[in-house]
Amino acid sequence: MRSGDRPHIAIGSRLKGVEGVRTLGLKPNFHDYTHEERRLIREASIILYPTQNYAEFFSTMDKRIFPSLETHLYADEKIKQTTLFNLFDLPHPKTRFYYHRHHSLITHDFEYPFIGKIPRRSARGRGVFFIGDSAALAAYLARTPVAYIQEYLPHTRDLRVVLINYEPVLAYWRVKGSGDFRANLAQGGTIVFxxxxxxxxxxxxxxxxKCRFDDVGLDLIHCGGRWxxxxxxxxxxxxxxxxKEIDPLRIIRRLLDQDQLGRQAAFSCIF
Known part of the structure; x- marks a missing residue:
């Protein structure tokens, strides 16, 4: 442990029980923390899992955090992620967003079939819809005030790459289950290494x-000769x-010991 005998400080519970990490828990009012806890937060060289509630504040203080501010800000935000991917010119399917008054433009911009997604707070494939005709489009639009429309890329599997501290620790295929267009494990997909x-x-x-996502699983599809x-x-x-018997907490503990967490440092792939 660095900085004398002081523990590393975590807010969120992800590292609870990890040796050398003191988890304070999320308290909505900063003054709900004790005087000693507030001192530890202010003096900590890094704050672990600060939660979105505190990530912006700690970043304003130039406090090193893990995961990064961007990892918090873009979580569960498909529209923001797409805009960021496009700004960096990353390979990303054709995607457009439509507010209610622009819904009539969807079929001018996209040919059936295409994909509709719930743009915020959807996970495990539950907010993803295959839209093959006008009836399916109407049913999707009834679910969300903002339409997130993406071209459909025919595929039988997608690839998930898990990265910690910007380095890949595992990558694996998610193969579609029978009768579903999604490869999510929660929707019947299977894992292939x-x-x-x-x-x-x-x-x-x-x-x-580029996006400063340092604790993330990125999903990729190969279609049309490109990723x-x-x-x-x-x-x-x-x-x-x-x-694969890979323990993310052990990886994080090792990076803490090396004082590399929250830095874009070299880290060997282990898959």
Whole structure:
């Protein structure tokens, strides 16, 4: 442990029980923390899992945090992620957003079939809809005031790359289940570890570094002879990591010991 005998400080509960980390828990009012806890927060060299509630404040104070501010700000925000991908000219499917008064433009811009997504607070494939005709489009539009429309990329599997501190620790295929257009494990997809392309992992790492996503699962699809970055998942599943006996907490503990967490440092791939 660095900085004398002071523990590393965490706000969120992800690292609860990890040796050398003192988890204070999320308290909505800063003065709900004790005087000693407030001192520890102010003096900490890094704040772990600060939660979105505090990530912006700590960043304003020039406090090093993990995960990064961007990892918090873009979590569960598909519209913001797409805009960021486009700003960096990352390979991303054709995607447009439509407010209610512009819904009539959707079928001018896209040919059936295409994908509709709930743009915020949707996960595990539950907010993703295959839109093959006008009836399916009407049903989707009834679910959300803002339409997030994306071109449909035919595929039988997608690739998830998990990165911690900007470096890939695991990559695996998610193969579609029978009768579903989604490869999410929660929707019947299965995990396959074989033949992961290095090119895709490089693309994912490049995207993570540019977007400053340092604790993330990036999903990619190969279609039309090229890779497409689909979206970033800050609450990525743990099943594949468990199957490979990879413990993210052990990785984080090691990076803390090396004083590398929250920095774009070299870290060996372990998959």
């Amino acid at each position: 074989d033949d992961v392309p290095e090119e895709a992992v490089r693309i994912a790492r490049d995207a993570a570094i 497409h970055v689909i979206e970033a998942n800050m609450k990525y599943g743990r099943k594949a990591l468990q199957l």
